Amino acid sequence: xxxxxxxxxxxxxxxxxxxxxxxxxxxxxxxxxxxxxxxxxxxxxxxxxxxxxxxxxxxxxxxxxxxxxxxxxxxxxxxxxxxxxxxxxxxxxxxxxxxxxxxxxxxxxxxxxxxxxxxxxxxxxxxxxxxxxxxxxxxxxxxxxxxxxxxxxxxxxxxxxxxxxxxxxxxxxxxxxxxxxxxxxxxxxxxxxxxxxxxxxxxxxxxxxxxxxxxxxxxxxxxxxxxxxxxxxxxxxxxxxxxxxxxxxxxxxxxxxxxxxxxxxxxxxxxxxxxxxxxxxxxxxxxxxxxxxxxxxxxxxxxxxxxxxxxxxxxxxxxxxxxxxxxxxxxxxxxxxxxxxxxxxxxxxxxxxxxxxxxxxxxxxxxxxxxxxxxxxxxxxxxxxxxxxxxxxxxxxxxxxxxxxxxxxxxxxxxxxxxxxxxxxxxxxxxxxxxxxxxxxxxxxxxxxxxxxxxxxxxxxxxxxxxxxxx
Ligand SMILES: [Cu+2]
Numbered sequence: 348x349x350x351x352x353x354x355x356x357x358x359x360x361x362x363x364x365x366x367x368x369x370x371x372x373x374x375x376x377x378x379x380x381x382x383x384x385x386x387x388x389x390x391x392x393x394x395x396x397x398x399x400x401x402x403x404x405x406x407x408x409x410x411x412x413x414x415x416x417x418x419x420x421x422x423x424x425x426x427x428x429x430x431x432x433x434x435x436x437x438x439x440x441x442x443x444x445x446x447x448x449x450x451x452x453x454x455x456x457x458x459x460x461x462x463x464x465x466x467x468x469x470x471x472x473x474x475x476x477x478x479x480x481x482x483x484x485x486x487x488x489x490x491x492x493x494x495x496x497x498x499x500x501x502x503x504x505x506x507x508x509x510x511x512x513x514x515x516x517x518x519x520x521x522x523x524x525x526x527x528x529x530x531x532x533x534x535x536x537x538x539x540x541x542x543x544x545x546x547x548x549x550x551x552x553x554x555x556x557x558x559x560x561x562x563x564x565x566x567x568x569x570x571x572x573x574x575x576x577x578x579x580x581x582x583x584x585x586x587x588x589x590x591x592x593x594x595x596x597x598x599x600x601x602x603x604x605x606x607x608x609x610x611x612x613x614x615x616x617x618x619x620x621x622x623x624x625x626x627x628x629x630x631x632x633x634x635x636x637x638x639x640x641x642x643x644x645x646x647x648x649x650x651x652x653x654x655x656x657x658x659x660x661x662x663x664x665x666x667x668x669x670x671x672x673x674x675x676x677x678x679x680x681x682x683x684x685x686x687x688x689x690x691x692x693x694x695x696x697x698x699x700x701x702x703x704x705x706x707x708x709x710x711x712x713x714x715x716x717x718x719x720x721x722x723x724x725x726x727x728x729x730x731x732x733x734x735x736x737x738x739x740x741x742x743x744x745x746x747x748x749x750x751x752x753x754x755x756x757x758x759x760x761x762x763x764x765x766x767x768x769x770x771x772x773x774x775x776x777x778x779x780x781x782x783x784x785x786x787x788x789x790x791x792x793x794x795x796x797x798x799x800x801x802x803x804x805x806x807x808x809x810x811x812x813x814x815x816x817x818x
Contacts, residue, residue, distance in 0.1 A: 386495075401509060403486050413440035420451075424620070427578060432761055456470035461764065469613075472597070494591065495591035495645065497592060498538055506585065524571075538559060542555040563589055565724075565728050568580065599648040616632045682798075688813065703783055711774050711818060712774075712816070719754055719809070723758060728799045733749050747778075747795075749773050757769050
């Protein structure tokens, strides 16, 4: 058991008792304190927090795996490392530490198929929240707040300095499981805040998870033991700055007036975590729907882009909306892959140009990429282009660029009951219009998928369907 200060013990015991009765009482008293601010990681305040964070990570790494306030216990709460298994790791623990590990480990939502994709945001908000409390307790510093990493701002698209310098094991924030580019300070590329354009919660949650969130995981970490693979992701200290930012984007989306689910099923869902007394807490999604009652805020929220997307998820359910699609699954490897899309029925052939002229109001054309699956993490992002002329030089690809996909959530995990194969849709209205105006369409669309780096040999990534959809 970890050493904690007398003051923390008293506070935590009171919190524990209150929680037994109702989590609301505990969260309510929390909200009366002045909210802590989560700062952008590269600001002076953010860097000061990262200094504290580095000390906390080092301390947490010295604690035994079975201590719910240890580094590894937090990591395994997301998912247990894939060279072992949950049951094997639990068997190594002292008897008394097994029940909580059994309740908490491998609970990342919704990679195990336990709940629904709508739980991605609240589960990770709770995960970050309770981790932040454990860091506060570890440092005996209740003013600590986790900084966030704002990678979609080109000025801060490189890993924050303390994570890469010094580049050695003496730095508790450095990891040798990252891709060499980012770990040498290269900025992340092809990231955007398109998810914020979604108008429904389910569309927003899934687009953020499968899009920006997964792209950042894969861009930073390798697929064997790093951020690029779910079972290893939370072992890299940058994980928490990434998810602090994902949480900030959710808060931003809400601040612009977009609303969360109000269903009983969503609000009443419970998840198990450990509090800052390293003891079990049961947290309810309804208590984490808004950060206003959670005692923290952000130094800056993102403005919502003016152009909206009418939440095309689930886009392939309505077959009338499909303009053209692939005829079968698209198997990817280490090379560029080109596939032609075909109209679902012969009668609808040669309608793309007409359809473009007829697009009115909020209706748009989307490239839907559905049912992503992979044996193991391929370890690269794939960029998608429309009607790419043969032999286009790498420097000339951008006029044909439609979007970037990742297979972060597309691998069936050990111990998972099922998997929701990720899906994404990209607004390609302007791209298709431009290609059509340049005479580059001829009423057919071809899609080229190009890996942005080397693909792991045994990965075998596959896209179930690629379709052009009007919605
Ligand atoms: Cu994540």
